[in-house]
Amino acid sequence: MKSIGETISSLRKKKGMTQNELAEKMNVTDKAVSKWERDLSCPDINTISKLADILDVSVEELLKAKKKDNSNTKFKDLLNLIFRAVALAMGIAVVVLNILNQIDVKSSIIMLGIGIVSIAIYLLDNKENIN
Numbered sequence: 001m002k003s004i005g006e007t008i009s010s011l012r013k014k015k016g017m018t019q020n021e022l023a024e025k026m027n028v029t030d031k032a033v034s035k036w037e038r039d040l041s042c043p044d045i046n047t048i049s050k051l052a053d054i055l056d057v058s059v060e061e062l063l064k065a066k067k068k069d070n071s072n073t074k075f076k077d078l079l080n081l082i083f084r085a086v087a088l089a090m091g092i093a094v095v096v097l098n099i100l101n102q103i104d105v106k107s108s109i110i111m112l113g114i115g116i117v118s119i120a121i122y123l124l125d126n127k128e129n130i131n
Contacts (some may be wrong), residue, residue: 005039007062011055012037025054076125083122092117 098101
């Protein structure tokens with residue numbers, strides 16, 4: 001099921017309209033239409049029927065779209081931050097403890113290994129975003 005923004009975007013493109021053309025017909029800015037299509041905001045409740053008319057669909061078809069769920073994205077961003085922080089912390093700890101002669105070689109290798117694994121997990125998780 002598409003999000004509201006994806007629905008608006010696909011219907012607009014199906015009609016051969018640009019964001020600017022839709023914005024003019026709706027008496028809003030093209031930036032507003034762009035925000036709708038990126039699910040950053042939604043059309044005002046008072047304009048839904050006008051939008052449906054312009055896009056030649058029913059109000060129900062526009063409203064049956066699912067709301068985009070950003071909670072998974074926020075959780076993923078938090079995990080990525082934690083993995084990067086662990087890697088950085090392990091590297092700094094090894095350097096500082098080594099300077100202070102408070103760490104042995106085995107512990108250094110273990111801590112650096114934890115840091116490398118954290119970076120590897122972060123990079124593997126973000127591999128799909130890079131491509």
